[in-house]
Amino acid sequence: MSGLRLFRTDTTNSGMAEVMPRLAEVESDVQGLVEANMETLLGVRFLASEYGTGPLHGGRIDSLGLDENGSPVIVEYKRGTDAGVINQGLFYLAWLMDHRAEFEHLVRDRLGVTAVSQVLWSGPRLICIAGDFTRYDVHAVREHRRSIDLVRYRLFGSELLGLETVASVSSAMQASHRARRHSVAQAVAGVQGSAMAELTGAVDEVLLGLGDGVNRVERKQYRAYQRLRNFACLCPPQRTKLLVYLKVNPKGVDLVPGFTRDVSGLGHHGTGDLEVQLRTPRDVERAQDMFRASYAAA
Secondary structure: OOOOOEEEEEOOOOEEEEEOEEOOOOHHHHHHHHHHOHHHHHOEEEEEEEEEOHHHHOOEEEEEEEEOOOOEEEEEEEOOOOOOHHHHHHHHHHHHHHOHHHHHHHHHHHHOHHHHHOOOOOOOEEEEEEOOOOHHHHHHHHHOOOEEEEEEEEEEOOOEEEEEEEEEEOHHHHOOHHHHHHHHHHHOHHHOOOHHHHHHHHHHHHHHOOOOOOEEEEOOOOEEEEOOOEEEEEOOOOOOOEEEEEOOOHHHOOOOOOOEEEOOOOOOOOOOOEEEEEOOHHHHHHHHHHHHHHHHHO
16 A cells, blocks of 8 residues: 555564555455454444345446435445546446435435434545545546546455545535635625634645545535545634644643543533634634644544
8 A cells, every 4th residue: 555564563583573564355345354354444324235226227336324414325346457537437427316205215214313313415425445546536526527536455464454544535626726715705704804714724724725625515504624534623603712623632732721631421512522612813823733634533
């Protein structure tokens, strides 16, 4: 995986033993691992496996799910490299957009009525998980107006699974950086021109700039910043502060009253157990290490 080498400490000989990467024996092995642990691996709630698209389309979607922001998700798997995986996934994505009521009925059956009300049809996602992708795959993804993630997998020994995001594009990323900043200003129209509007713009710029493939998802109650999974959720500005929720374990952070707070087990909009309270540009600087840690873990 991009030259990554994994070693296990050999306590017997006081040395190191390399764990060699390998592909799955069959595609279904990868599918089974991901479906059994989809929320942990992808931030997606599992809905169905091998979902039939009916006699007209004559296909079967490998996995259907709903991500943590309410976006419908199709996951397609290939054991190795397969040039057809993206087109196959886009074919199913088109089917999904034409069968919204059927998908919502599935969500109701699996997750309940509340989950149906949170389905976000503006940003359905396709996640392709394969042994590898070509440069042509990466280029093709960037030319589409859909949210697509290309994820390379490797198995290490009998216990370890590695996932690496090769490319990640959302429909929202087609806009320029300038347009993104403009939309930020619109999102905080109630405080436009104030210090909070400027602070919101600064936080947005920092989070989008953490690396390639950062997608932004707009919900009424929060704005999510996402790789495969959410790594930050920014709530609408309050009078004197911004609240950002991160996927960082609060137990590993030296909590500072008035700046960071453990909200695990507490209800709040967005996802993440670490709340960061931002009041000044200096607070944004103080929070950047936590932003990076959450980004790296997503």
